[in-house]
Amino acid sequence: MRSLTALRMVVHDRSSTAGALLGVVAIVFLVGQQLSILFGLLNYMSVLVDHSGADAWVMSANVRNADAGNSVSVRFMDRAIGLEEVEWAEPVLIGNGLFKTGDGSFESVRVVGIRRPRLAGGPWEFEKADERALLDLDSVTVDRLDLAKLGNPRLEQVTEIGDSRVRIGAISDGARGFQGTLVFASLDKVREIARTPPGRYSAILVRFKPGVSKEAALGKLRAVMPPGAVYATDELSRLTRRYYFAHTGIGGSFGFSTIIAVLIGVVIISLTMYTSVLSRARDFAVMRAIGGRRRDIAVVVVSEVLIIAGVGVFVGFLMLAVLLNMTHGSAIPSYFPRQVPPLLAAGALAVSLLGSLVALRVALRAEPASVFH
Numbered sequence: 001m002r003s004l005t006a007l008r009m010v011v012h013d014r015s016s017t018a019g020a021l022l023g024v025v026a027i028v029f030l031v032g033q034q035l036s037i038l039f040g041l042l043n044y045m046s047v048l049v050d051h052s053g054a055d056a057w058v059m060s061a062n063v064r065n066a067d068a069g070n071s072v073s074v075r076f077m078d079r080a081i082g083l084e085e086v087e088w089a090e091p092v093l094i095g096n097g098l099f100k101t102g103d104g105s106f107e108s109v110r111v112v113g114i115r116r117p118r119l120a121g122g123p124w125e126f127e128k129a130d131e132r133a134l135l136d137l138d139s140v141t142v143d144r145l146d147l148a149k150l151g152n153p154r155l156e157q158v159t160e161i162g163d164s165r166v167r168i169g170a171i172s173d174g175a176r177g178f179q180g181t182l183v184f185a186s187l188d189k190v191r192e193i194a195r196t197p198p199g200r201y202s203a204i205l206v207r208f209k210p211g212v213s214k215e216a217a218l219g220k221l222r223a224v225m226p227p228g229a230v231y232a233t234d235e236l237s238r239l240t241r242r243y244y245f246a247h248t249g250i251g252g253s254f255g256f257s258t259i260i261a262v263l264i265g266v267v268i269i270s271l272t273m274y275t276s277v278l279s280r281a282r283d284f285a286v287m288r289a290i291g292g293r294r295r296d297i298a299v300v301v302v303s304e305v306l307i308i309a310g311v312g313v314f315v316g317f318l319m320l321a322v323l324l325n326m327t328h329g330s331a332i333p334s335y336f337p338r339q340v341p342p343l344l345a346a347g348a349l350a351v352s353l354l355g356s357l358v359a360l361r362v363a364l365r366a367e368p369a370s371v372f373h
Helices: 002-012 014-045 075-081 131-135 187-194 214-223 233-247 250-279 281-289 294-327 340-355 357-364 368-372
Strands: 056-058 086-100 106-114 126-128 139-143 158-161 164-172 181-186 203-208 230-232
Touching (some): 014 233, 014 250, 014 294, 014 340, 056 075, 056 214, 056 233, 075 086, 075 203, 086 187, 131 139, 131 181, 164 187, 203 214, 233 250, 250 340, 250 357, 294 340, 294 357
Parallel strands (some): 106 181, 139 164
Antiparallel strands (some): 056 203, 056 230, 086 106, 086 158, 086 203, 126 164, 139 181
């Protein structure tokens, strides 16, 4: 009965309902949009690690992120292969170069060298051609989202990176890095571009055999490597994301904008609910006069908030879904993990209840005697 009364009040007081509804929608949509971009950027930060297909990375000791390590010796790969738990170990060489566009200008790129024929650590999805293109020494891949930046090179087009001749052999899909445009090539080609001495690599990727305990295998791998040089893939991914989140200003920027969005929602909800309760103060006094308890009034007000919050969450997520669908596959980084929506909905509900506290306090002050004044 009390919930039905709350529903009637929500439907009757349309202006206040619309205002509070706007506050909830603002919280869900604005915070959700910020989070989707944040998670999209986090994916960019550790994209090479997350899609490497390896269980462990061997790098220089005590790196702070996957992009800032010193070179390691080929002997590390030999040590890894010697362990019975290891299925394969492959080197990766990362360098920088200048990609020559069609109009003669240059774009800075990050070249990632992978060893043939396994091509471990290479691109994982393609729009045109496939990974077999990298079996050719001069072939490279560029990502479809970077084509405009690189002058829209065509498949099989010949160009230069640094002083080295390369050919566009494939176009990847989703291989975008946080530090710059990613171009994949064979190990020998990247060594030529980056002028890296023989026998030195950026990292060694290690894959354990199926059925092997990863913790035990990691322990054995660490035993034959220098201290602090072996990282589980998920560990290195977290380390890299945490580093960029804390040291690039992204954390503070997104945190501030999220707080602002929440505050806007709280203010809108508080003002509209407060105004609504003030306009219905006599109604609450009548409820008290005919025997209603303070608890009944509290249930009515809270039920109003829950109804408005439920509708607002639905509308907010609907708008957010449209936005994510529009930006999917675009240059705008957007990703929304499946565990985030329930947390966002619960947060919006909690903020809505918080915003209604002032209105609830006013409603509970309604005195039965005021009806007869």
